[in-house]
Amino acid sequence: MNRIAAFSIGAASGVVGTYLTLKEREDLKVEPKVFKYGRPDSPVSFHSYSAHSLAYDRARKIPLWVIERLSPHDIKKEITADRHRSNFQPDPFVSPHYSSANTDYFNSGWSRGHMAAAGNYKHDQKCMDDTFYLTNILPQDLDNNIDYWYRLENYCRQLVKKGYSLTVISGPLFLPEERDGKKIISHQVIGDNNVSVPTHLFKILLAEREDEEPPLLGSFIIPNKPVSDCPLRTFQVPLETIEKHSGSHFLQNLQRNKALDLCDKDGCKTISLNELTLYRYAQKLEQATSKEALEKLWAEMESKAIKLDKHITAIYKKKMNEF
Amino acid sequence: MNRIAAFSIGAASGVVGTYLTLKEREDLKVEPKVFKYGRPDSPVSFHSYSAHSLAYDRARKIPLWVIERLSPHDIKKEITADRHRSNFQPDPFVSPHYSSANTDYFNSGWSRGHMAAAGNYKHDQKCMDDTFYLTNILPQDLDNNIDYWYRLENYCRQLVKKGYSLTVISGPLFLPEERDGKKIISHQVIGDNNVSVPTHLFKILLAEREDEEPPLLGSFIIPNKPVSDCPLRTFQVPLETIEKHSGSHFLQNLQRNKALDLCDKDGCKTISLNELTLYRYAQKLEQATSKEALEKLWAEMESKAIKLDKHITAIYKKKMNEF
Structure with missing residues (x-):
C-alpha cells in the first residue's frame, strides 16, 4: 500500500x-x-443531550441511531415531567439546510416517532424535552407508534423496573424486498425537506443487573407499519444483521460471545394488546370530568369487546362515585 | 441549552x-x-489514496463522494499506465463486513462505475490502480458509464488540457420521484452485500487557471440510466441542491458568490456521440493486427452510419499500409 x-x-x-x-x-x-x-464532510453529525446521544443523517433528515441508558435508580423517581409541556422542534445544533421541520410531517400520513422514548424520562422535564428535538424523530406509522413500538418501549421500562440497567439503541433501517426477482429498497420521503420514511425500525437492548453476570443482549427489527399481536421474539435478529444494514458498529466494548440471549433468559414478554388498551382506557377514565364522559368511555370499551379486568372496573366504580 | x-x-x-x-x-x-x-460509530469512513480521497458509506457499500484534483502538469505526462494491469478489488482498509465484492456486480446487469475515473491517471499506474478499489466504485448503468458519463469525464480532461487545475467531486444520489401523489425513493440493491444502485450521479467541477480569477464552478446531476445526446447544461444544478440531497458540505473554503458559472464561461461542450464513437473506433483500428480485422471494423462503422472524418480515414489508410 x-x-x-x-x-x-x-x-x-x-x-x-x-x-x-x-x-x-x-x-x-x-x-x-x-x-x-x-x-x-460527512453527512453524519453527532449530538448529545441531557440523557441520550445520537448520530444524525443529514441526507435523510432523521437519526441513524439514538442511544440511551436507563437505570432502575431513575425510574423509581417521582413523575415530574409532562409531555404536554414538551414541543417538537428543530434541533438548534443542525443547520436548517440539513434539518427536518414539523411542517414536513403535517398531513403526511406519518407520525413523529421518538427513538429515545419520551416516556423514559417522566422523572425529568429537561430530559423529556430533549427527546422532542427533530433529530430524535422519524416518520413512523401511527398505529405502529402507539401500539407495537409502544409496547416494546414499555417492555424496556419493565426490564428497568426489574432492576436491570439498560442500554437502548434505536434507529431506522431501509431494507430491500424482492420484486420480479430483483431486490428493491423503496420508501416514501415527506415534506419540502424530503424526510425519509424508514421501512423498518431497530432496537438493541443490553440489560445488566448487579446480581447477574454476564449481561443480556437482544436486538430486534420491527416493520414500520401496523404489526399484529405477535411475540417480540418474532422480530429478534443477530446484532450483526442490524450492523450490516445500518453500516454502524454497536457495543464495541461488549464481549458478544459471553452475552446471554435476552429473550431466552427473560422471555421478552411485552404487554398484550388488550392490556395496552386497558391501560389507555384506565388513563382516560382517570381523566374523565363527568359521569357522562365515564359512561361514554365504558360503552366504547364494551363495543370494542375489550376483556375487562378487576383493576379497570375498580377505577370505573371509584370515578362514578366522584360525581 | x-x-x-x-x-x-x-x-x-x-x-x-x-x-x-x-x-x-x-x-x-x-x-x-x-x-x-x-x-x-458512523457508517461513514474516510480514505485517501495516491491521487483521490473519498468518504465510504458502509450501509450502502458505495462511496458517498470521491474528490480528485487534476492538474495540467500531470495530464501532459507520458502515458505509462495500462488499465488492463489494474484489477477491481475490495479495499483492504474496509472490513469485509461492510465491503462490497466483485461477485456482487457479476450478472447483476450493472457495471462497476468508477467515480475517480481511471482515465484521469494514465500517467501513473499506482494512481490508476487505486481507482479500482471497490470503495471508488458503484453500480452504474453500462450505457451511461461508457457513453454520457464517459463524455463528462472526458470533458473534465479537456478542461485540464486547456490549462485549468480542476477539483472534481463525484458521487451517487438517491432521488425521489412522484408516484400516485407521493414522493418515493426506489432503487435496486445487488449481490449478497446489498450494494445500493444509485438513481443518479453527481459531479462537481471547480476549474481555476493562473491567468483567470475567479474560479469557474459547475455542478451536475446525471440520471443513472442511458442518457440521450443532450447538452451537459441540461443537467446543471446549484451546488446546494447536491448538498441538500447528499447531506455533505462541499468546497467550504470557496467564496461561492464570487465563483463564475463554468458553463457560461466555458460552454460545457462535451464531445458528441459521433465523436466518441469515432474515438473508440480509432483506438480499435490502431490496435488491429490484420488486414481482415481492419476491414471488418471499417464495415461495422459503415453499417452504423457513423459520420467519418479525415482523422479516422487517415488512421485506416495508414494501418492498411502496414499489412
Whole structure:
C-alpha cells in the first residue's frame, strides 16, 4: 500500500475480518492536495443531550441511531415531567439546510416517532424535552407508534423496573424486498425537506443487573407499519444483521460471545394488546370530568369487546362515585 | 441549552442559517454514561489514496463522494499506465463486513462505475490502480458509464488540457420521484452485500487557471440510466441542491458568490456521440493486427452510419499500409 495520506473515523472500527486498521496506515497527517478548497464532510453529525446521544443523517433528515441508558435508580423517581409541556422542534445544533421541520410531517400520513422514548424520562422535564428535538424523530406509522413500538418501549421500562440497567439503541433501517426477482429498497420521503420514511425500525437492548453476570443482549427489527399481536421474539435478529444494514458498529466494548440471549433468559414478554388498551382506557377514565364522559368511555370499551379486568372496573366504580 | 456533552464532526460545518455551532457547546470532553459499552460509530469512513480521497458509506457499500484534483502538469505526462494491469478489488482498509465484492456486480446487469475515473491517471499506474478499489466504485448503468458519463469525464480532461487545475467531486444520489401523489425513493440493491444502485450521479467541477480569477464552478446531476445526446447544461444544478440531497458540505473554503458559472464561461461542450464513437473506433483500428480485422471494423462503422472524418480515414489508410 502506497497511500499518501489517510483520514479515518469509522474505518478502524469494523467488526470482523483481517482488513488493515488505522494504525497500519503510513501517514495520517498529510492533507492531500485535493482538499485545497476544503475537505468535504460527512453527512453524519453527532449530538448529545441531557440523557441520550445520537448520530444524525443529514441526507435523510432523521437519526441513524439514538442511544440511551436507563437505570432502575431513575425510574423509581417521582413523575415530574409532562409531555404536554414538551414541543417538537428543530434541533438548534443542525443547520436548517440539513434539518427536518414539523411542517414536513403535517398531513403526511406519518407520525413523529421518538427513538429515545419520551416516556423514559417522566422523572425529568429537561430530559423529556430533549427527546422532542427533530433529530430524535422519524416518520413512523401511527398505529405502529402507539401500539407495537409502544409496547416494546414499555417492555424496556419493565426490564428497568426489574432492576436491570439498560442500554437502548434505536434507529431506522431501509431494507430491500424482492420484486420480479430483483431486490428493491423503496420508501416514501415527506415534506419540502424530503424526510425519509424508514421501512423498518431497530432496537438493541443490553440489560445488566448487579446480581447477574454476564449481561443480556437482544436486538430486534420491527416493520414500520401496523404489526399484529405477535411475540417480540418474532422480530429478534443477530446484532450483526442490524450492523450490516445500518453500516454502524454497536457495543464495541461488549464481549458478544459471553452475552446471554435476552429473550431466552427473560422471555421478552411485552404487554398484550388488550392490556395496552386497558391501560389507555384506565388513563382516560382517570381523566374523565363527568359521569357522562365515564359512561361514554365504558360503552366504547364494551363495543370494542375489550376483556375487562378487576383493576379497570375498580377505577370505573371509584370515578362514578366522584360525581 | 443544557446539554451535558456534545461530540460532533459534521454538525459544525453546515452551510446556512443561524444554528448553533460547535464552539457554543458547553463541554466537549465528557463522554456520556450511555457510552459504557462503546460509542456507536458512523457508517461513514474516510480514505485517501495516491491521487483521490473519498468518504465510504458502509450501509450502502458505495462511496458517498470521491474528490480528485487534476492538474495540467500531470495530464501532459507520458502515458505509462495500462488499465488492463489494474484489477477491481475490495479495499483492504474496509472490513469485509461492510465491503462490497466483485461477485456482487457479476450478472447483476450493472457495471462497476468508477467515480475517480481511471482515465484521469494514465500517467501513473499506482494512481490508476487505486481507482479500482471497490470503495471508488458503484453500480452504474453500462450505457451511461461508457457513453454520457464517459463524455463528462472526458470533458473534465479537456478542461485540464486547456490549462485549468480542476477539483472534481463525484458521487451517487438517491432521488425521489412522484408516484400516485407521493414522493418515493426506489432503487435496486445487488449481490449478497446489498450494494445500493444509485438513481443518479453527481459531479462537481471547480476549474481555476493562473491567468483567470475567479474560479469557474459547475455542478451536475446525471440520471443513472442511458442518457440521450443532450447538452451537459441540461443537467446543471446549484451546488446546494447536491448538498441538500447528499447531506455533505462541499468546497467550504470557496467564496461561492464570487465563483463564475463554468458553463457560461466555458460552454460545457462535451464531445458528441459521433465523436466518441469515432474515438473508440480509432483506438480499435490502431490496435488491429490484420488486414481482415481492419476491414471488418471499417464495415461495422459503415453499417452504423457513423459520420467519418479525415482523422479516422487517415488512421485506416495508414494501418492498411502496414499489412
